[in-house]
Amino acid sequence: MSTTPILEVTNLRVEYHGANRQVVAVNDVSFSIGEGEIFGLAGESGCGKSTVANAIMRLLKDPAEITGGQIRFKGRDLLALRGEELRRFRWKEIAMIFQSAMNSLNPVMTIGSQMVDIFTTHEGLSVKQARSRSAELLRLVSIDPVRLDSYPHQLSGGMRQRAVIAMALALEPSLLIMDEPTTALDVVVQQEIMAQISDLQRQLGFSVLFITHDMSLMVELSHRMAVMHSGRLVEMADAELMFDSPLHPYTLSLMNAFPPLTGPRVRLTGLSDSVRAADGSAGSCSFHVSCPPDLANCSGNIPDLREVAPGRFVAEHPRTSIEGTAA
Amino acid sequence: MSVTTPSETVALATPDDPATAPASGRRPRRGLIRGILGNRKAAFGAAVLLLFGVVALAAPLLAPGNPSLITAIASQPPSLEHLFGTTAKGQDILALTMHGARTSLLVGFVVGAAATLVGLLVGVASAYFGWVIDDLLSLVTNVFLLIPGLPLLVILAAFLPPGIGTVVVVLIITGWAGSARVLRSQALSIRSKDFVAAAVVTGEHPLRIMFREILPNMASIVMSTFLACVIFGIGAQAGLEFLGLGDASVVSWGTNLYWASNDGALFTGAWWAFVPSGLCIALVAFALAMVNYAVDEVTNPRLRTTKKGRTRA
Amino acid sequence: MRFIVRRLAFYLLAFWVSITLNFLLPRFMPGDPVTRMFAQAANKMQPHQIEQLRQLFGLDERPIWQQYLSYVQNIFTGQMGVSISRFPTPVSEVIGSQIGWTLLLGGTALVIAVVIGNLLGILAAWRRGGVLDSVFPPILVFVGSFPYFWLAMAALYLFGVVLGWFPIRHAFDAGMTPELSWTFLSSIATHLFLPALTIVLVSIGGWMLGMRNTMIATTAEDYILMAEAKGLTNNRIMFRYAARNAMLPSVTAFGMSFGFIVGGALLTEVVFAYPGVGYQLLAAVQGLDYPLMQGIFLTITAAVLVANFLVDIVYVRLDPRVRVS
Numbered sequence: 001m002s003t004t005p006i007l008e009v010t011n012l013r014v015e016y017h018g019a020n021r022q023v024v025a026v027n028d029v030s031f032s033i034g035e036g037e038i039f040g041l042a043g044e045s046g047c048g049k050s051t052v053a054n055a056i057m058r059l060l061k062d063p064a065e066i067t068g069g070q071i072r073f074k075g076r077d078l079l080a081l082r083g084e085e086l087r088r089f090r091w092k093e094i095a096m097i098f099q100s101a102m103n104s105l106n107p108v109m110t111i112g113s114q115m116v117d118i119f120t121t122h123e124g125l126s127v128k129q130a131r132s133r134s135a136e137l138l139r140l141v142s143i144d145p146v147r148l149d150s151y152p153h154q155l156s157g158g159m160r161q162r163a164v165i166a167m168a169l170a171l172e173p174s175l176l177i178m179d180e181p182t183t184a185l186d187v188v189v190q191q192e193i194m195a196q197i198s199d200l201q202r203q204l205g206f207s208v209l210f211i212t213h214d215m216s217l218m219v220e221l222s223h224r225m226a227v228m229h230s231g232r233l234v235e236m237a238d239a240e241l242m243f244d245s246p247l248h249p250y251t252l253s254l255m256n257a258f259p260p261l262t263g264p265r266v267r268l269t270g271l272s273d274s275v276r277a278a279d280g281s282a283g284s285c286s287f288h289v290s291c292p293p294d295l296a297n298c299s300g301n302i303p304d305l306r307e308v309a310p311g312r313f314v315a316e317h318p319r320t321s322i323e324g325t326a327a
Numbered sequence: 328m329s330v331t332t333p334s335e336t337v338a339l340a341t342p343d344d345p346a347t348a349p350a351s352g353r354r355p356r357r358g359l360i361r362g363i364l365g366n367r368k369a370a371f372g373a374a375v376l377l378l379f380g381v382v383a384l385a386a387p388l389l390a391p392g393n394p395s396l397i398t399a400i401a402s403q404p405p406s407l408e409h410l411f412g413t414t415a416k417g418q419d420i421l422a423l424t425m426h427g428a429r430t431s432l433l434v435g436f437v438v439g440a441a442a443t444l445v446g447l448l449v450g451v452a453s454a455y456f457g458w459v460i461d462d463l464l465s466l467v468t469n470v471f472l473l474i475p476g477l478p479l480l481v482i483l484a485a486f487l488p489p490g491i492g493t494v495v496v497v498l499i500i501t502g503w504a505g506s507a508r509v510l511r512s513q514a515l516s517i518r519s520k521d522f523v524a525a526a527v528v529t530g531e532h533p534l535r536i537m538f539r540e541i542l543p544n545m546a547s548i549v550m551s552t553f554l555a556c557v558i559f560g561i562g563a564q565a566g567l568e569f570l571g572l573g574d575a576s577v578v579s580w581g582t583n584l585y586w587a588s589n590d591g592a593l594f595t596g597a598w599w600a601f602v603p604s605g606l607c608i609a610l611v612a613f614a615l616a617m618v619n620y621a622v623d624e625v626t627n628p629r630l631r632t633t634k635k636g637r638t639r640a
Numbered sequence: 641m642r643f644i645v646r647r648l649a650f651y652l653l654a655f656w657v658s659i660t661l662n663f664l665l666p667r668f669m670p671g672d673p674v675t676r677m678f679a680q681a682a683n684k685m686q687p688h689q690i691e692q693l694r695q696l697f698g699l700d701e702r703p704i705w706q707q708y709l710s711y712v713q714n715i716f717t718g719q720m721g722v723s724i725s726r727f728p729t730p731v732s733e734v735i736g737s738q739i740g741w742t743l744l745l746g747g748t749a750l751v752i753a754v755v756i757g758n759l760l761g762i763l764a765a766w767r768r769g770g771v772l773d774s775v776f777p778p779i780l781v782f783v784g785s786f787p788y789f790w791l792a793m794a795a796l797y798l799f800g801v802v803l804g805w806f807p808i809r810h811a812f813d814a815g816m817t818p819e820l821s822w823t824f825l826s827s828i829a830t831h832l833f834l835p836a837l838t839i840v841l842v843s844i845g846g847w848m849l850g851m852r853n854t855m856i857a858t859t860a861e862d863y864i865l866m867a868e869a870k871g872l873t874n875n876r877i878m879f880r881y882a883a884r885n886a887m888l889p890s891v892t893a894f895g896m897s898f899g900f901i902v903g904g905a906l907l908t909e910v911v912f913a914y915p916g917v918g919y920q921l922l923a924a925v926q927g928l929d930y931p932l933m934q935g936i937f938l939t940i941t942a943a944v945l946v947a948n949f950l951v952d953i954v955y956v957r958l959d960p961r962v963r964v965s
Contacts, residue, residue: 001701025649033660059869086873087871088867089871090871091869091870095869096863096866098862098869099862100862104861104862104865104866105863105866106863106867106881106884106885107863107961108885108958108960108961109881109884110886116868117870118872121871121872121876122871142745281718325662371905384957388906421927455951466650469654470653470654470657472899473651473654473655473899473944474899474941474944475899475902475940475944476900477901477904478903478921478940478941479661479937479938479941480903480934481921481936481937482933482937483663485930485933486665486666486930530715554937562787565787565789565790566691566787566788566789569907570910570922570925571925571926584789588793588911592795593793593801594801596802598797601793601794601797605786605790605793608785608786608787608790609782609786609790611784613781614786620781
């Protein structure tokens, strides 16, 4: 993959201010995405992965706040963008596909007018020009352009999600953030959509930040991936490599959460429901509950990522032995 | 009539989905009451209500005797002797206002309680039994909601024998539908929760389910409906009496205003004749509304005004 | 379409209930009021007028179902008897000559209150904790706590009697003949100002807070987040995405609260001696004019039902999801 990073997130920290307590949702997270690269970010619900996405889009609002770190996009400091500058930047450079297409489309506007306003706002096109551009986009995701005049509730779930993808590609952004784009869809439609995204990515060459809890889906699509737990990255590596030989116990349990369709039956190991004690202030490791018993020596907080082999990072305690560093 | 009519509180009390309140499951009471006690709006409202309650109860002591009796020179502006002045007939307005509080608050709270009770019975029955009963009760509720209140009040009050009893009955007839609608939608969302289904499956008695399972989860909405109904009761009573449809011999804030208007207080410049009673109605209604918003804020945190300013970047 | 038909059927039902209520009240209430009315008014009436009123109020000997049928028939042909207080004018004529003023006053006040109230609500929700969000609501709730008629009295006293800025009674200057001239229209406007202002002041808070709360719920929706991610302008997100959706419950509330606002407007007319049906209602109450009271009740009910039906049609235009189902 190309190595010029297009997005660089360094030491990102996001906190939620509650009435009586602070919760650190994203804690010292760093990663980068190269040009044309598909980068996967996996983790269970509530681990902070969507917060990372919203932080990049600068969509976080009260009570969430970015309290540390840097986000650079093509060398620009995203956290310094203000008002009009920020508005112009959004969608033009980075577009985002939200979890549920049903909820992310305005129910009282037609698909067409929700696409048209992208062009009229960002490129100053006339409504007529914008409509013909929108029609092209719909064709790109194989939807009949007559659907421009349909309302979201008149489309099927898969069609809605494809319409959202079409919208995301409208301004040919260099980075596409997909926050669990297929969670709300059934498996067949899910496959169709993923295939389509993968086609489009090859055609248009944009980079992707792909967020999901579905490890197998992620491995299929991503070049590199990272696993997130309790607001921390626990492992980051080449996708295939990580899938074949996960180093961190959490990665392993996350992968095992989805049973393989073939092969011998194995007992599923679930993810424990750990209460996130934010910055470890509760005195115990916010991760230890999820560890298989043989790693009982793990205590304290989740450590920083350490490069254990070229391009291979894992959050490990010096004491933890790493087996099978098959790089 | 005042602004917070029972039907308008639909929008105020349940702005998004009626499920917000019971979402916290089955721990309704303690948090609600503690939250309300700590709320500034509620504290203000409660203090005002308490003050009026004390004055109403103590009126015979504070202003002994029949307040309607003519005891002074007519149309005197406020003075040390008559703090609120006197009416065109020579009655003491302070005494009229304090005694008026008794009737107005009594009617308001009786109407509020009764209208809420009727609304609650209809709403919960509607939600629990569903099907035909729900359709029927909803239809009746909606018809009553739709028929304009004041003209209905007028024809009902005109045909019934005049008196406080009539006013109360008429106000309950016209006021229950608003609360029934709010309470039904709330009860409906609780009805669909699993713990109610579980109670049905284990064969609990319908009445027990309605009162032991569903009702306790509706505490906050019942409370705010009640407050809205009291506001409605006090305001509508004043309106009826102002039109001359009450019992003009009973002293209440509404009849005080009726007499003030009849005696031409507006044109003789006797502002003191109509200001006290109207201000009292407004203060009580405002205090009730404040408590109501406090209930809302406590049960629906999203409505709280955050100090930290802007939502958008 | 099915939605509209169902609503229409519902309104017809509601109207039927009102007619039936009107029919039953004088027949099942203790007979005194009607007898009193006849005792007072019979000497000035023609025999056929007395006969008509006897039929309307159930003092004839026919079986009740026959009375009912002819009653309904009478109502639909606009025969609601003669007015006692404005004898010998028929009730329908009395109402017909006044309903226009009520519609003018109520309509003007309603439109102004709804537009301004909702705009304030939208802006307050958009800037949570801003000046609009923290200063306006308590003030408006306080003003809204006054009875309509009391605020009308206060405004009349202050601006009409003491300051003399505005006329204090009627809908236009005495001695003027209605015509399409600048002086006449401006006279109407100055007479309309104070009564409309008081109605707006009392009702605006409810609109503002209702809109604010639905708007807050709406801004938490994903499509608002997406609109923001799309880099749309603030105004477009606020109006086309957030307010456009938050409006829907507001429109329903609009229809529902119509009846209450009409009630407030009627009392306001009484204070300003504004020549609409509300002022007439007072005269009817004082003159034991039961035919007129009932006529006004039915007319206002019909007006409210028609208004609600129009709101439904608007709602269908506004919410595409209702349109298909």
